[in-house]
Amino acid sequence: MRLDGMRTYDDSEVVDAVVIGTGAGGAPILASLASRGLRVVALEAGANFDASKYTSDETEAVAINWMEERLSDGENPTAFGQNNSGKGVGGSTLHWGAFTPRPDARDLKLKTDSGLGEDWPIDPDELTGYIEKVEKFVGVAGPAHYPWDPTRRYDLPPVARNASSDMMIRGCEAVGITATDGPAALVTRDWHQPEHGVRPACANCGSCHQGCRSGAKVSMDTTYLPLAVAKGAEIRADSMVHGIELDASGRVSAVVYTRNGIEHRQRTKALFLCAGGVETPRLLLHTGLANSSDQVGRNYMAHGATQVWGKFPTEMRSHRGYPSSIITEDTVRPADADFAGGYLIQSLGVVPLTLSTTLARGGGLWGRDMVDMMDSYRYMAGVGINAECLPHEDNRLTLTDELDDFGIPKARISFTAHDNEDAIEKHAIRTMTSIVEAAGATSTTVLARTAHTIGTARMGTSADSAVVDADGRSFDIPNLWIADNSVFPSAVIANPALAIMALALRTADRFVAAGA
Amino acid sequence: MSAARRTVQGVPHDDRPTLFCLHALGSSAREFDALRELLADDFDVVGIDLPGFGEASAATGTSVDEMVGHVVRKIRRHGSTRFVLVGHSMGGKIASLVAARTLDGSSGLFGLAGVVLLAGSPPSPEPMGDDARAQMLSWARAGISGDGHLATADARTFIDDNVGAPLSPENDDRALSDVLRSAAEAWLAWFERGSLEDRAAEVGILDVPALIVAGGSDGPLGEAGQREHNLPMYPRATLEVLAGAGHLLPLERPDELADLIRVFWRERVGSGPFVSPGFGRVIGSGRTSSQTRAILAGRALPDDPDYTPQVLDAAQFATLRLVAERVVPQGPAPFDIAGRVDAALARGVSDGWRNAALPPDQEAYRLGLDALDDFATLDDEAKDSRIQAIVDQQYAPRAGTLTAEQMTLWFEDCRVDLTRTWLAHPATMERIGFDGFANGGDVIRIQGFTELGADRREAWEPAMPGPSARDTGASTTETTDTGITDTGITDTEKETVR
């Protein structure tokens, strides 16, 4: 994005706030605070990209991913990297899928309803208000009539359906499941984005996960960040934070970061930590801060994201078009559930390397089987879920004794799916297989995987069991705030980014209201 | 190799790779006539007259950039997507620039497989004696103030100065008449500007198979000149010196050149997979961004048959090659997947994570392959059973390598790396029917796709081989084995619920 001509601040100047990370959490905060005239600086570990220079080539598109090594452990070790998090001005929204269902109110009260998981210390209606604000500002496409929420309206008509979409609609109809065009954070007609310019209508190029070259897809560098810069925020790219300094009273006074090999120290009145579900707890554990609850790094959650692929007699070539245009919410609370929570199903298009990786890891394929499967790539289409994942203390991020280039210990993330996750997966595989078969698949393949990095600095009502309060403020350090995927007390089955942006706006409001 | 003609998407082509030949100053495409005949069975030899020479008018411009543009247009019009650039003397500088712009995606060409320089002028200023330059400049200036061509006596001197031994009368006549019909202004442009331009930084290092040939009795562009100026830009080049030959190699030594080019192709260029013309044309088209085209161009380059592993030792590397053969059985024209994986390991390419039970990637590869040091002794069936046992955590490696659990985890990474490397090659993309890289060129209004439904195909899309065609080596057919024509709609599509 364009950063020339932006206002800049000196390291020695005591700014009103430093925001670490410019993804779904950091960007809305930066824009919100700058719009109120506060002097804010974002420190972003990744580069500032020119979106037109992204490549659809899967191997090279990792330029926009967080590829520094993480160690995975447990029965269901998480595949990080491309599958998981972004790096750059815009964070993971550079390569996210932009699928934006809203959190279901029942998911925020999971514990009350089921006795399992956690409740959110936030009123669902209040969250919805912020979500509507986000949707209005960034532009979200969706159906005229949303079957599971009749009052909901989307400003933009739905994104074009591809062969996978038609397949899922056909299959759902045959098995009696309601499915329709899903909410997608992209513009389906030319859209004027304040302080950025025109974002052209989605061209159905299918490369959302490799970065949207046209700017049709919502990403922070085409929405909240241009607004932030126009309002006087500074974004410092290539700036990796590795230290946080406190003053005598125990408040954050400065942030230590390295840019182009040189160590800097930015002084600040407040700090917003928005480095994502892995880097936020890693930095906190590394600095030893805000962890009197011993909850930092605990309750790591990853959505069940199992897929069922079918082989069809027709060429599906599902690399064409927006990858996941169809949704059903019929499975949010299945009638025959033997588990707490539920899941969403979306249609799936896929590019070959990504598919083969899932086939190799989640499907155990190699050799002739793999080659044959990839030879039928263009006859394949699938559906996938985003499923509830309950928090467990022992699903946990800790530090190893291996150091990265900045001297920060690498993270080790241990994740094991428990009974509830397994039960959901079984149910979902049954449902998905029936859809894909009813749509005419001649054979099906189940591929296990997980997605998203959630819940490692949880929000709660008590300093004993949570890292931040309901406003996103640290219980231990009054001028430290966290706003990213790590504050989620429970996973919520809606894909996370919309709620992260909404929570970020809310945290900014709370910060200002607190006069902090 | 057959030279059978056939038509794909209405564009004539044949199966032979193309040699696009760029001639020397004062010459023309005719200097490659002998080579064309000698190589006809194996190559489509296409000489290109540069502006101001042969039949080509100087009107399209005689600067180096204009010559480069002229050549790019000619290649695009020809349509070959599997070619070698051959540059003689002045044509060498043009060839290096065309190669650079093809590998960086900007020329819009796709399919460069190698470069042959014959006493090539380097991208840097051409080494040339001051006297020689002054003499030739004076000939050109005299021509410009005269009838626009060089004087016969000067042409005579030029040829005599540039051969190691007298040419055959036929070749001599031809060379003389080429000098005489060339435009003096093109000479002037070369001596006053083109030959002096320093384009080395722009060309950079060209990691393409290359053959550099020098005449043993040539002047500044002989062996020493080639070593100093061209060789450093082509790390994968082999240098051949033709004893006693002067500067006009294609006229003086066509037989030896033909042999060298055949061997060069056979041993260094021709073995790997390649895309069909229809597919290559899409990569070259404005639907594919320059950046993506450059990536694909680099990946389509033939592997170095002498690749020495950087991370693995020779035994480990040999094992990895055998493992790769079982994990990705490639078909008739395999490429060096194992070599590319070793190179990626050496670059420290990470996929962002590793299983906590494993040592760092390089170490895990070394130990995992050490555990398989008997792999070569197994027959195919035993190799496959071994691999399946590893997948099932049933294989207990010997002490000092990995544990059974680690072996399973490492092999999961290994098969992902091998498979992704296979799929990243443009020829594999064609094989599996993936043209998603062509979803938008260097424009904000990227083209994307308009036909998204099952069995729908857009007019620009390349024909795709049906599954039955893929193992026969045929790279293009008009229909798929499901009987669907390119634009056909099947009954299933009509049933689709919208």
Ligand SMILES: Cc1cc2nc3c(=O)[nH]c(=O)nc-3n(C[C@H](O)[C@H](O)[C@H](O)COP(=O)(O)OP(=O)(O)OC[C@H]3O[C@@H](n4cnc5c(N)ncnc54)[C@H](O)[C@@H]3O)c2cc1C
């Ligand atoms: C392939 C993929 C597809 C996805 N699809 C969807 C989808 O369809 N819908 C959906 O809702 N969500 C999706 N997501 C998830 C979504 O992108 C993330 O949940 C969301 O972006 C997380 O926001 P965040 O603010 O927590 O972190 P991020 O957006 O990841 O931002 C964190 C930023 O902090 C920076 N950072 C980290 N550490 C430091 C440090 N020490 N110093 C400075 N900067 C630092 C990082 O570089 C990064 O830019 C997808 C994710 C992936 C990987």
Ligand code: SF4
């Ligand atoms: S499909 Fe649409 S939103 Fe996605 S990358 Fe392409 S143009 Fe952007």
